[in-house]
Amino acid sequence: MARRAGGRSPLGSIGLYAVLTVTSAVMLFPIFWTVSTSIKDRVDTFRLPPVIVGFTPTWKNYSQLFEDPTFIRVMANTIIVTAGSTIVALLIGSLAAYALARAPRFRGRRPLEVSLILLRAMPGVVLVVPLYDVLAGVGLLGKMPMLIVLYAMVNLPFAIWIMTPYFQGIPMELEEAAVIDGASGAQVFRTVVFPLALPGVVATGLFVGLLAWNEFLLPVVLGSEATKTLPVFISGFVSARTLDWGPLAAASSLAIVPIALLTVVMQGRLVRGLSQGAVKG
Amino acid sequence: MTAEGAPASGAPSAGSVSSAGSVSSAGSVSSAGPVASNGRLAGAPPARNWIAERRARSAVLLTLPTWVFLVPMFFLPLGVGIYLSFYDKTLGFPMEPSFVGLDNYRTDVLSPVFGEALVVTLLILALGLALQFPLGMALALLLHQQMRGRGVFRTAILVPMLLTPVAVGLMWRFMYNPELGIINWWLGVLGLPGVDWLGAPWPALFAVTFVDSWQALSLVVLMLTAGLASLPTSPEEAARVDGASGWQVFRHVTLPALMPVILVTLMIRVIDGFKIFDVVFILTRGGPGTATQTVSMLDYNVAFTFLATSRASAIGVVLMLITLPIYFLWRRVSTLAERS
Numbered sequence: 074m075a076r077r078a079g080g081r082s083p084l085g086s087i088g089l090y091a092v093l094t095v096t097s098a099v100m101l102f103p104i105f106w107t108v109s110t111s112i113k114d115r116v117d118t119f120r121l122p123p124v125i126v127g128f129t130p131t132w133k134n135y136s137q138l139f140e141d142p143t144f145i146r147v148m149a150n151t152i153i154v155t156a157g158s159t160i161v162a163l164l165i166g167s168l169a170a171y172a173l174a175r176a177p178r179f180r181g182r183r184p185l186e187v188s189l190i191l192l193r194a195m196p197g198v199v200l201v202v203p204l205y206d207v208l209a210g211v212g213l214l215g216k217m218p219m220l221i222v223l224y225a226m227v228n229l230p231f232a233i234w235i236m237t238p239y240f241q242g243i244p245m246e247l248e249e250a251a252v253i254d255g256a257s258g259a260q261v262f263r264t265v266v267f268p269l270a271l272p273g274v275v276a277t278g279l280f281v282g283l284l285a286w287n288e289f290l291l292p293v294v295l296g297s298e299a300t301k302t303l304p305v306f307i308s309g310f311v312s313a314r315t316l317d318w319g320p321l322a323a324a325s326s327l328a329i330v331p332i333a334l335l336t337v338v339m340q341g342r343l344v345r346g347l348s349q350g351a352v353k354g
Numbered sequence: 355m356t357a358e359g360a361p362a363s364g365a366p367s368a369g370s371v372s373s374a375g376s377v378s379s380a381g382s383v384s385s386a387g388p389v390a391s392n393g394r395l396a397g398a399p400p401a402r403n404w405i406a407e408r409r410a411r412s413a414v415l416l417t418l419p420t421w422v423f424l425v426p427m428f429f430l431p432l433g434v435g436i437y438l439s440f441y442d443k444t445l446g447f448p449m450e451p452s453f454v455g456l457d458n459y460r461t462d463v464l465s466p467v468f469g470e471a472l473v474v475t476l477l478i479l480a481l482g483l484a485l486q487f488p489l490g491m492a493l494a495l496l497l498h499q500q501m502r503g504r505g506v507f508r509t510a511i512l513v514p515m516l517l518t519p520v521a522v523g524l525m526w527r528f529m530y531n532p533e534l535g536i537i538n539w540w541l542g543v544l545g546l547p548g549v550d551w552l553g554a555p556w557p558a559l560f561a562v563t564f565v566d567s568w569q570a571l572s573l574v575v576l577m578l579t580a581g582l583a584s585l586p587t588s589p590e591e592a593a594r595v596d597g598a599s600g601w602q603v604f605r606h607v608t609l610p611a612l613m614p615v616i617l618v619t620l621m622i623r624v625i626d627g628f629k630i631f632d633v634v635f636i637l638t639r640g641g642p643g644t645a646t647q648t649v650s651m652l653d654y655n656v657a658f659t660f661l662a663t664s665r666a667s668a669i670g671v672v673l674m675l676i677t678l679p680i681y682f683l684w685r686r687v688s689t690l691a692e693r694s
Contacts, residue, residue, distance in 0.1 A: 081499075086501075089496055089499065089501065090501075090503075092496060093493075093496060093497070093507040094507075096493060096507075096511060097506075097507055097510035097511060100510055100511050100513065100514055100568070100571070100572070101510055101513060101514075103514070103522055103525050103526060103529065103568070104513065104514070104517070104522075106525060106528075106529065106536065107521070107522070107525045110525075110528070119534050121534070121539060122539060123536045123539055164419075165419045165420055165423060166420070168416040168417070168419055168420070169416060169417045169419070169420040171416055172412070172413035172414075172416035172417050173413075173417075175409055175413065176406075176409040176410050176412075176413035178410065179409070179410035179411075179413035179414055179417075180410070180414050181414060181417060181421070182413070182417075185417055185420065185421075187681055188424055188428070188429075190680070190681050190684050191677065191678070191680075191681060192424070192428055193625070194625045194629075194677050194680040194681070194684070195629075195673075195674065195677050196628065196629045196631070196649065196650045196653070196673050196677070197629065197631060197650070198631065198650045198653040198654050198657070198666075198670065198673075199432070199435065199653070199670040199673050199674055199677075200428065200431050200432070200435075202435060202653065202657045202663065202666045202667055202670055203431040203432070203434040203435035203438060203667060203670070204427070204431045205445070205657070205663075206434060206438065206443070206445075206663055207430065207431055207434055209446075222423065222427070223427060225423065226423045226424065226427045226428065229420060229423060229424075233420070258412050283516050286518065287516070287517075287518040287519060287520075289519070289520050289631075289632045289635075290631060290632070294654075294658065303518075303521075304518055304520040304521065304632075307518075307520050307521050307524060308520050308524075308635070308636060310524065311524070311527075311636065316528075318528055321524060321528075322525065322528075324521075325518075325521035325522070325524060325525055328517075328518040328520075328521040329517045329518055329521050329522060332516050332517050332518065333513050333517065335516075336509075336512060336513050336515065336516055337509055337513065340508075340509060340512065343516075
């Protein structure tokens, strides 16, 4: 019963496509449903049988959101904290990743590796409960700069793990040549190493940025009305007495559609980044 | 290491050989390790040594900023958490807390509530793994086939992975709605009775598991397809030529070779599964009752609903202790993954 390489019976082919089509549909349906609900009129949202297609699209839910000054603030906060923390994580993380890539042993290497793994593995609440107390004590609760550095810190393990292999891939000879030409360590990093690792740094930035964009526990506990981010705003719909599904779906769409598009476009890089960042001890 | 492994696993009776191969390569690593490093140190010219020293010194400097972040924002809070767990601090209460010894541990950690939360967490984790891995493996194998439109399917399955859990959680909540949700409507079309998904204990547990697994499945498929793509094809072909059936090839050739990737993925899922919070918070807040109250959700509720900072800290310390061994697991799994 030897099977020819690549050979498949027509029945097998149909089965293969059927299974993959159904699975893809299940995986994508919640996204489709979010977006379609966001452009439905209130009447169509609750109609049974559910209106899958053939309703009159409306932008009402979106315009309702954007007319609200709170929501503009929320979007601005989300973008600021995402961009800010990503830049900080990349700056700090690239230095550490470079050290881990180049020096096989140095003082504090093992403690650093242990710390990053523990930070990655520890449930967020464990950190957030005492942090609330600490930050309240020093008056930094609900402050945007504080949130930015905290976001950066929780994403440092990923940032460092994903960037390390990129630095390892840069030939040592290039650095040595620069040193012979009289460049200092900092100059070598700035003018030779960092530019060469830039594609990796950018890919890491996208990944860390996505994590920051999605972050919920930190801003919901340690943030304030003034620092409210999109996930916190979206979660606020729950406590509202009547769930307003239209605007909620619109806000959710604004959160997830950019990520879905980015995942599709950046697939290759994400795959590589994730498998590198997944485990690096 | 790859060079050592490849010819060995190319041999005909793949099952026994591949396991022997990993044993022999493990042996050679541990014996060769110190010799190689000694040789490098002894045989290296002094200039190299000097460079290595300089590298080590600058590495300390380069990792300094990371420590500046970790010490006040990671280690200090953990320390404060341990400290608070022995006191009786209430959130936002300005009075000086008094020392209570192990009282918080006695009332909260030894309470049935914590045990129940632990069981709920492990239940969601186990149910999720039982759903994600067989399904993920099957999908990865299907996506590994030569076929048209493979990229489209792979992309579709990958998309949920990084979506904002809070946002998708709320949309699932909409779909789970007993009267107006599309899931019960579909069940009705199939002639099945509707389910009060988030209002009854077991359905709520499944509902939470399903949303988490929906996103996790993307990760599992991604990791396993990447793993499959990196395997050499010759061992599988050799086994086929020797007359092994599809299942035999999978069981004795593909699966053992894929094991490091599977273990890495499993570990990620165990870590993230144990941490589960966002989806629970949005879907049920731990309810109905305490049916979906995971350890993170419980800790959050004790801290920010009951405002019992110290009692929450005690729970946090126990979660911290549960997390510590993961480090050793991590090291084992990652050396295993790097070796292959």
